[in-house]
Each structure stands twice: as structure tokens, then as C-alpha cells.
Amino acid sequence: MAEAGVSAAEVVAETKRAGGGEAELRSPGWNESQLRSYQFQTRQIPRLQHSDPRAEELIDNEEPVVLTDTNLVHPALKWDLDYLKENIGSGDFSVYSANSHKFLYYDEKKMVNSKTFKPKSVRQEMKFPEFVEKLRDIEQRGAEERLYLQQTLNDTVGRKIVVDFLGFNWNWINRQQAKHGWGQLTSNLLLIGMEGNVTPAHYDEQQNFFAQIKGYKRCILFPPEQFECLYPYPVHHPCDRQSQVDFENPDLERFPNFKNVVGYETVVGPGDVLYIPMYWWHHIESLLDGGVTITVNFWYKGAPTPKRIEYPLKAHQKVAIMRNIEKMLGEALGSPQEVGPLLNTMIKGRYD
Numbered sequence: 001m002a003e004a005g006v007s008a009a010e011v012v013a014e015t016k017r018a019g020g021g022e023a024e025l026r027s028p029g030w031n032e033s034q035l036r037s038y039q040f041q042t043r044q045i046p047r048l049q050h051s052d053p054r055a056e057e058l059i060d061n062e063e064p065v066v067l068t069d070t071n072l073v074h075p076a077l078k079w080d081l082d083y084l085k086e087n088i089g090s091g092d093f094s095v096y097s098a099n100s101h102k103f104l105y106y107d108e109k110k111m112v113n114s115k116t117f118k119p120k121s122v123r124q125e126m127k128f129p130e131f132v133e134k135l136r137d138i139e140q141r142g143a144e145e146r147l148y149l150q151q152t153l154n155d156t157v158g159r160k161i162v163v164d165f166l167g168f169n170w171n172w173i174n175r176q177q178a179k180h181g182w183g184q185l186t187s188n189l190l191l192i193g194m195e196g197n198v199t200p201a202h203y204d205e206q207q208n209f210f211a212q213i214k215g216y217k218r219c220i221l222f223p224p225e226q227f228e229c230l231y232p233y234p235v236h237h238p239c240d241r242q243s244q245v246d247f248e249n250p251d252l253e254r255f256p257n258f259k260n261v262v263g264y265e266t267v268v269g270p271g272d273v274l275y276i277p278m279y280w281w282h283h284i285e286s287l288l289d290g291g292v293t294i295t296v297n298f299w300y301k302g303a304p305t306p307k308r309i310e311y312p313l314k315a316h317q318k319v320a321i322m323r324n325i326e327k328m329l330g331e332a333l334g335s336p337q338e339v340g341p342l343l344n345t346m347i348k349g350r351y352d
């Protein structure tokens, strides 16, 4: 996938050859029994120190890598529910609740485009102490219900959280942003999940440094080249950018190319930072029996696209073009629902 220089697969092979084995390839603190099982193959995402020139090369090539020693969110490593309850302030937090472990993202603004779509998770706004109380109550009762707090950090946070935030390693991350020509930092999403929660595969149109703070998360990534294997919902659907394939029970008649999918995976733990390149699909699961997980991500606008188009197009550029065609068709027809059947005659299967 890398056009020049080192690739993720080469770094992993090299680590194994050097006798690094499991210790360098995975973080300690969890075991295989905490992972859900899927039918597809995966390779390991390399774990490297931030000063390793190969890490820089992978980021430059827009390939994923886990950085083990950035200190990016060092002051937040003490965060837990009690500390946050005390210090995060009195703002509102978006908390999704579901009766399944899968929290499929949906865009509420696009709900008007689909009369049949019924979200399986519901968003509620609440204060942080109410979230903690609900979560502890569910745990105590051993209830089926699950919660996932997903809230952009904003200026309602308390003084101690501001101090922690200012102590993040902005030096390192600002240098990354400049070096790779990325645009502005758009947001920091705080994610607090229950053990076993799953965010199904989707891609974002932003660069992401995904900083793990508490607990362990398994992250399975797929490059944009595997777009044809992952069958995203149509652009106008509330689940735009999400895969339609249920990884636990894939319907291979509807989604035959899914059998060719190959992932890159890792488990991140406290202090690890995973680079999730723009347009890379990612499926993320809080490990089973691993307790609550806390993550803060750093989303950046990608580098500006070159004025002159250069061929051959990269996979993500093709994706961007297809998305634009879908959007324009929807606008031209005045009814996004009609775009699917029309395109379906061209690209069989995606819009069934």
C-alpha cells in the first residue's frame, strides 16, 4: 500500500525476525479470550516508539501505527469515573443507550431521508453524575442495557480538566500536524464505554490520533482500497460512511466481496496512541470483561487536495468522487431515496 519506503507488514515482519515477538507487537494487560471472534483474517498494526523513523514514514504514507510513548494525554491517565464526576463540569453529555453491544453511528440530520430506518441506540443528553449513576445501576442489576458516552470536549469542563488538557503533549502533536500538512484540529471526542461495547466499521473524512486513557480497545482497520468489500450505506442514509455488513453474521449473498476483506488490528491500552488515517475503515471494541474504557481522539482536517488531479487516483480519491456523484444525483433528483435504486443498477448490491 505504501508507495515508497516501509509498510506496516514489513515493520511487523522485521520485529518478529528481530525476536521482538509478542512483547513488541502487543500491549500487556489483556488476553485473547477478551476478543470477539470474526471470520476474516487480520495482520498486526506495528507498535513503535514515536522517535522511530519508521513511525514517521508510516504516518507520511497514511498507514496506521500505534505509538507507545508520545505522552500525548499523560495528565489524563489518572482519569476515572470518580475523578471525571468531580471535575468535568456541569455541561451536557451525549450518552447513547442500546440493548445490543453494537453502537452503529447515525446522523440524526439525515433521518428525514429514510422512513424505514429505526436506530438501535438512542441519544440522551445528561449531566455527568447522572451518566455515572445510570452506568453503575446497570452494572449492579446485570441488565442488558448498555451506555456509550460520546461527547466533544468543550468549554464547560472544570478547571482541573482544563489543566490536564493544557498538559497534553501539544508540542508533539502540533509538530505532527505541521509535518503532514494537516488542517486544523476540529475536535476532541471523549468516549466512555462499557466493556464489550462495539463501534461497527466506518470511515471518517478526517485524520485521527486516537489516544487510549483507560482500559483496552481492539481496533480493526481496513484500507480505503477495501471499499468494495465493506459496502457502505448510501451517502444520504443516516448511516452514511458505516458498513452495512454485520461482522458477527455477514450476509455473503448480499455482500459477497466481504469474504475478501483483510484487516489490520491492534489492542490499545493506557498511553497508546493509534494513528487512524483518513478514509481508513475502523471497527472498535472495548474488550470483554475489561471494565470501563476511556478514550480521547484528536480529529484533524486532512491536507488540502492538490489543485491538479494526478493519475492514477488513490483509493480515497475515488471514494470522494463516488460520494460527490451520489450527492449530486440526490440533489438533481430532489429525492435521495431514488438515488439508491438508480445507482444499484450500476453497482450491484450496495443499495439493496
Ligand SMILES: O=C(O)CCC(=O)C(=O)O
Pocket: 191, 198, 199, 204, 208, 210, 282, 284, 285, 295, 297
Ligand atoms: O472508540 C470508539 O468506539 C469509536 C471511535 C471512533 O470511531 C473514532 O475515533 O473515529
